Each structure stands twice: as structure tokens, then as C-alpha cells.
């Protein structure tokens with residue numbers, strides 16, 4: 186079975202075509218990115234193995250962009266299939282599923298309506314996801330389309346973890362609560378870590394740190410998410426590339442009342458001008474910030490210090506939440522590659538049972554690995570994330586099974 190995995194933004198579509206193996210693994214036949222959809226000149230970057238082709242043609246809308254993608258997959262030097270009929274199912278990444286979706290499922294009119302109902306909760310992300318789904322369904326109406334939600338893994342959070350201490354009515358009437366994001370990545374590394382540790386998933390307790398441009402940490406008890414650092418929106422929690430993470434909510438009132446900022450300006454400040462970028466003044470990219478810190482830039486060093494300090498606090502808190510922790514797991518571009526961030530995060534956590542082996546941490550290995558010292562009571566793992574592999578796996582499983590009825594959404 187060939188599964189097309191897509192992630193639709195407002196002007197871009199990221200894709201990969203995967204051939205499924207027997208054991209739910211998959212191999213990437215081709216991948217790519219269509220950018221600048223709707224602009225006078227759009228761009229498609231199509232990769233097969235290490236060879237890349239770049240095309241510049243106009244894609245007026247998402248449907249046209251899917252057309253370009255399918256042409257790249259089926260025609261010309263980057264062709265990996267004989268025609269669109271060799272695409273057996275399409276898996277869509279959907280950012281917000283609110284409380285209606287606790288797992289991936291096949292898309293039908295009801296599911297589309299339920300995703301639409303989540304738009305007020307994810308006004309930036311769900312509309313382009315929906316546009317992409319509709320365009321793909323129009324172009325490939327005969328194959329199953331599956332939605333995989335970034336929030337679904339966190340639907341097992343207990344009320345004490347997902348409710349804010351604000352009037353309960355706001356939850357019952359408007360579903361204002363913590364949702365958590367990056368669920369596909371946290372779930373992928375949870376399952377992979379259980380496999381790596383050779384433990385049954387339902388008896389595995391983990392703290393999973395997804396550290397990319399966006400960053401979040403999740404407490405996993407018996408294979409299920411029980412707390413996570415992102416909240417109603419992806420702004421809460423850790424320091425990120427451009428997001429502040431946790432602040433006193435009254436900061437927003439102060440910025441409006443004392444500094445005369447508009448609500449949009451505060452939104453922009455906290456989501457796009459804060460985090461590593463805001464603190465360092467250098468970049469949102471950890472590699473750049475690290476280079477600058479090594480070159481003596483004090484603010485860049487401070488940004489890294491605050492980044493690791495915040496993460497260390499969460500690891501401590503989630504250790505208390507879980508009681509027993511089998512492993513601390515690092516993933517994402519920073520978590521997988523930045524040894525100095527792992528080292529600084531774990532510094533001082535030895536009394537809690539996290540003892541890093543300096544040499545293992547510094548080794549430039551790839552793939553799943555254990556960085557804990559032999560005597561460490563808890564394991565410290567790097568598990569490279571692969572959200573697309575998980576989307577492909579869910580899609581293949583659901584596409585092979587009988588169609589299911591969508592749940593009735595509970596969002597307003």
C-alpha cells in the first residue's frame with residue numbers, strides 16, 4: 186500500500202509518499218514541499234533519495250498544488266509511481282481536534298464538519314488543514330482520507346491537568362481548557378521508547394521532550410499522556426524559537442495598559458518575537474544562538490540558560506507527577522542534535538535519578554540511543570521523531586479496515 190502523507194499550511198503543502206511494509210513500517214518513496222501557493226510563481230521541491238528537483242510553476246490554489254505534487258510523483262525524472270491510481274490512501278495532519286477526536290479516523294462529511302467546528306480554537310492552523318483536505322478529496326475522491334490530530338494523544342489528560350483554575354463555565358460553555366500539541370511526535374517517541382526499552386507500552390512511564398522550533402514536554406504514564414506543557418494554544422510551557430512559553434498572564438494586561446500595545450501586538454510579541462529570538466536578539470535557531478554564545482555573546486548564552494532552566498523545571502515537576510519514570514526522552518531538531526542542551530538540562534537532576542554519561546551524550550550518533558550512565562537509576566534516551574511515519578501507519582491501518590462512523594463532536 187502507498188500512503189501519501191500531507192501537512193497543509195496556508196500557502197504550502199509538505200508531502201511524502203510512503204510504501205507500507207508488513208510490520209507497519211514504511212519507506213519513503215519521495216517527499217517534497219510546494220510553497221508560495223496562490224502567489225504569481227509557486228515552487229515545488231521534490232526529493233527522491235538524495236536527488237532533488239525544483240520546479241517553478243503557478244499553483245493558484247491548494248487543488249492546483251496537489252496537481253503539481255501528483256505530477257511530480259508520477260511523471261518526469263522524480264517519478265516513483267506510474268500514476269495517481271498507485272496512491273492508495275492519504276493521511277492528513279490536522280492541528281486541532283479539540284475533544285471530539287481522541288484518535289485518528291477516516292474523513293467523511295461529519296469529520297469535516299467537526300474539524301470546522303474546531304476553527305475557533307485553532308484559527309491559524311485548522312483552516313489551511315481543511316482547505317488541504319477538501320482539495321485532496323476533490324482530486325482523489327476514490328481513496329480513503331484519514332485525519333491524524335496533533336491534540337489526540339493528549340485527550341487522556343485528567344481534568345486536574347487540563348483545566349485552568351478559572352470559572353468552570355468557560356470550560357463547559359466554550360471548551361476553554363488545556364489541549365496540548367505535538368501529540369503525534371510524543372506518541373511516536375513513546376511507542377518507540379517502549380520498544381527500545383523492551384517494555385510493554387502500557388507499563389512504560391516517560392517524560393518526552395519535543396524540542397524543535399516549537400517545544401513541549403509530556404508526562405506519559407502507562408503509555409498515555411497525563412500532562413503536557415502546551416495549553417489552550419501552543420504558547421504555554423517551554424521557551425521556544427520565537428514563543429515565550431510560560432509568563433504571568435497579567436503581563437498581557439500590563440503591555441496593553443502601561444505600554445499601549447494592541448492585543449494583536451501582544452500576540453505577535455509573545456508568539457513571534459520572544460523565546461530564543463527575543464532573549465538573544467540573534468535568532469530563533471538554536472544553532473545560531475549557540476554559535477553566538479560560543480563567540481562570547483552574553484544574551485545568547487542567557488537565552489540558552491533560560492531555555493534549559495525552564496525545561497529542567499518541567500522535568501522535575503513531571504517526575505513528581507509520575508512518581509516512577511523509566512526514561513527521559515529527547516527528540517526534535519534540538520533534542521536529537523544539541524548535546525550541550527541535553528547536558529545543561531540534566532545538570533543538577535542527578536538526585537532525581539537522571540545521570541547522563543558525558544561521552545555517550547557527546548558522541549555524534551544518529552538513531553535511538555541511551556545516553557544515561559550505567560549507574561543511572563533512570564534511562565536518558567534520544568529517539569528521533571518521525572511524525573510522518575506515524576501518520577502513514579495510522580492511515581494504512583484505518584484505510585485497510587472497514588469505514589467507521591465519526592464521533593459526534595463536543596466542541597461548540
Ligand code: ADP
Nearest residue numbers: 396397398399469470471472517518519522523
Ligand atoms: P520543526 O519544529 O520546525 O520541525 P526541527 O525539529 O527541525 O524543527 O528543529 C529545529 C531546531 O533544531 C532549530 O532550533 C535548530 O537550530 C535545531 N537544531 C537542528 N540541528 C541542530 C544541531 N546540530 N545543534 C543544535 N541545534 C540544532
